[in-house]
Amino acid sequence: MLVSGALGAVVDMVGAVPDTDVLVVGAGPAGLALACALRLQGVSVRVVDAAPGPASTSRANILHARGAEVLDRLGALGELPERALTALTVTQYLDGRSAITVRFGDHGLGTARPALYVSQADIEAELRRRLHELGAGIDWGTALVDAAQDGHGVTGVLDDGRTVRCRWLAGCDGSHSTVRKLAGIGFPGVRLTEPFLLADVHADMPVDRAGGHGWPHRDGPFFAVPMREVGRAHDLWRFMVYDPAGGDSVQGEQEVLERIRRLVPERTGRTDIRIEDAVWTSVFRVHRRLADTYRRGRVLLVGDAAHIHSPLGGQGMVTGMGDAENLAWKLALVVRGLSADPLLDTYEAERRPLATGVLARTTTATRLQVGDTPLMRFLRRRVLVPLAAMPSVQRRASRLASQLWVTYRNGPLARGTRYRSGGRPRQGDRVPDLPCTRPDGTRTRLHAELGAQWALLAPAGDGADHLTEARGRLGDAVAPLDFETRHGRRELWLVRPDAHLAWRGGRTEASRLARWLDESLHPNRSG
Structure with missing residues (x-):
C-alpha cells in the first residue's frame, strides 16, 4: 500500500468525493497523450508537472509511424506533418565517404502516417492544444511530494501543501519518477555507456538535409540529424557524439559546444562543417531500466517512468505514447463502472513484453555503435554495412522502428478466436486505417x-x-x-x-x- 508518514492526517478521507478521476503526474508526451485519451472518453483528469512551464527543447526528435497514428486518433496531429521532415534516411560513412544510405518509414507499412523528424517540444505543444480543446489544462510548477492509497482512491500531497483526491494516480513523470518511488516499485537496470554530448546547433552542414548522418569512429560515433525551426533558415541540426574520454570534464553550454567543435573534424574527417551557435546542449549516459511492475493498486506507470533505454532508434516517444493509449480505454471503462479493475492488469501484460523487446534491441544497437573492441569495429565495417545495404534488411528495420507490427495476440484479451488468420488481422493485431x-x-x-x-x-x-x-x-x-x-x-x-x-x-x-x-x-x- 502506498502510504507515507506525511499523510497521517488525510488517510481518513476514504470514500470522500474525488477531485478528479485520474491525477496524471507529468506533462510530457506520455502524460499528455494519456490525459487527452481519457478526456476523449469522458474521464476527468488533472495534470500536474513540477517544471515551471513547457519545454522548448528536448532530446527526442523522431516520431515513428505508430506515434503519428496515436496523435491522429487523439486529434492532436495538427500541422506536424507539414512542419516536419518526412523523407527519413540515415547515411553511414566509412573512411570519409558515404558507404550506405538506409531509407526507412516508407516501405509499404500500410499507413498514411509516415515517420516524422519533429521536435518533442512541437509534439507536446500539439497535445497541450488538444487537451485544452478537451476542457483540461496543466498545473505547471506543481510537484507531487507524497501520496497514500486506499480501497477507494489515492490522496496526493502537492509541494504547496494542498491535497488532491483522485480515483487513480498515473505516473508519467519520467525516469526519475516520484510516483514510482512513492509506490515502492523497483526500477532495476544497468548503465550502458559513458557520456554522450548532445547539442542543437545552427551550423553550415554541406550534407543532404533529407535525413540523418552517422560517422563511426574508434573513439566513438558522431551523429547529425536535421531539425526544423520556425522563422529561420534551414540550418538547425542535432549533433550527438559519444565522448567517453572527455565527456565527464565538460560543464555548461559553452564547454559542450567547444568540445563538439573540436570533435567534429576528428570524428567525421571533414573540415567544412561550421558551427555557429547552440540552441541547447546536454550531457547524458545511456541506461537500460524496466520497472518491476506497471501497477501497484491504484497507481500506474506510463512511459519513461516504467522503462528507459537507448535513444538510438527513436523508440522512446512512440513506446510511451503507445502505453498511454493502451491504458486509457481500459482505465476509462473501469472509471465508468463498465469493467472490473482486473482489466487494468492487462495493461502490463500487453505492454511490458514490448518494452522488454525494445530494451533488448536498442541495447544491442548501442553496444554495436559504441563498442571499441577489434571485434566490434570489424562487425561495424564488414558485417553491418553490407547487411544494411540489403533491401530486405531495410524493410525489416523500417517495420521494427515503426511499431506498426505491435500485436497483443498472445495477451490475456486475445483468446477464444476460432478463425485462422487467412491474411486478416488476428485478435490483438493492429487493424490498418481502412x-x-x-x-x-x-x-x-x-x-x-x-x-x-x-x-x-x-x-x-x-x-x-x-x-x-x-x-x-x-x-x-x-x-x-x-x-x-x-x-x-x-x-x-x-x-x-x-x-x-x-x-x-x-x-x-x-x-x-x-x-x-x-x-x-x-x-x-x-x-
Whole structure:
C-alpha cells in the first residue's frame, strides 16, 4: 500500500468525493497523450508537472509511424506533418565517404502516417492544444511530494501543501519518477555507456538535409540529424557524439559546444562543417531500466517512468505514447463502472513484453555503435554495412522502428478466436486505417472513428445484434461502420479505441461476442 508518514492526517478521507478521476503526474508526451485519451472518453483528469512551464527543447526528435497514428486518433496531429521532415534516411560513412544510405518509414507499412523528424517540444505543444480543446489544462510548477492509497482512491500531497483526491494516480513523470518511488516499485537496470554530448546547433552542414548522418569512429560515433525551426533558415541540426574520454570534464553550454567543435573534424574527417551557435546542449549516459511492475493498486506507470533505454532508434516517444493509449480505454471503462479493475492488469501484460523487446534491441544497437573492441569495429565495417545495404534488411528495420507490427495476440484479451488468420488481422493485431462508411452513407477512415470510441465493422445489413451486445457492455461509444472484407467472408470485427482487433466472428455469433466481452471486462465473475 502506498502510504507515507506525511499523510497521517488525510488517510481518513476514504470514500470522500474525488477531485478528479485520474491525477496524471507529468506533462510530457506520455502524460499528455494519456490525459487527452481519457478526456476523449469522458474521464476527468488533472495534470500536474513540477517544471515551471513547457519545454522548448528536448532530446527526442523522431516520431515513428505508430506515434503519428496515436496523435491522429487523439486529434492532436495538427500541422506536424507539414512542419516536419518526412523523407527519413540515415547515411553511414566509412573512411570519409558515404558507404550506405538506409531509407526507412516508407516501405509499404500500410499507413498514411509516415515517420516524422519533429521536435518533442512541437509534439507536446500539439497535445497541450488538444487537451485544452478537451476542457483540461496543466498545473505547471506543481510537484507531487507524497501520496497514500486506499480501497477507494489515492490522496496526493502537492509541494504547496494542498491535497488532491483522485480515483487513480498515473505516473508519467519520467525516469526519475516520484510516483514510482512513492509506490515502492523497483526500477532495476544497468548503465550502458559513458557520456554522450548532445547539442542543437545552427551550423553550415554541406550534407543532404533529407535525413540523418552517422560517422563511426574508434573513439566513438558522431551523429547529425536535421531539425526544423520556425522563422529561420534551414540550418538547425542535432549533433550527438559519444565522448567517453572527455565527456565527464565538460560543464555548461559553452564547454559542450567547444568540445563538439573540436570533435567534429576528428570524428567525421571533414573540415567544412561550421558551427555557429547552440540552441541547447546536454550531457547524458545511456541506461537500460524496466520497472518491476506497471501497477501497484491504484497507481500506474506510463512511459519513461516504467522503462528507459537507448535513444538510438527513436523508440522512446512512440513506446510511451503507445502505453498511454493502451491504458486509457481500459482505465476509462473501469472509471465508468463498465469493467472490473482486473482489466487494468492487462495493461502490463500487453505492454511490458514490448518494452522488454525494445530494451533488448536498442541495447544491442548501442553496444554495436559504441563498442571499441577489434571485434566490434570489424562487425561495424564488414558485417553491418553490407547487411544494411540489403533491401530486405531495410524493410525489416523500417517495420521494427515503426511499431506498426505491435500485436497483443498472445495477451490475456486475445483468446477464444476460432478463425485462422487467412491474411486478416488476428485478435490483438493492429487493424490498418481502412476505408469505411457510416450508417448515414458518409465515407470515413477507421482510425478517424477511434480514440473516443470502439468500432464495429460489419458488412452492410449485418451487425445489429452484435451492436446491441457491444453497447450493452461498453456503453454508447461503439460506432457501427460498414466494411466489406476483401476475402469474401461476411464477418464482423470489433476494434478497440487503440486500433487493435478485440474480436472477430461471424454474422450469427453475437452471443459469442457477448461472452468474450463479459469474460474480458469482468474476468473474475463466476458463471
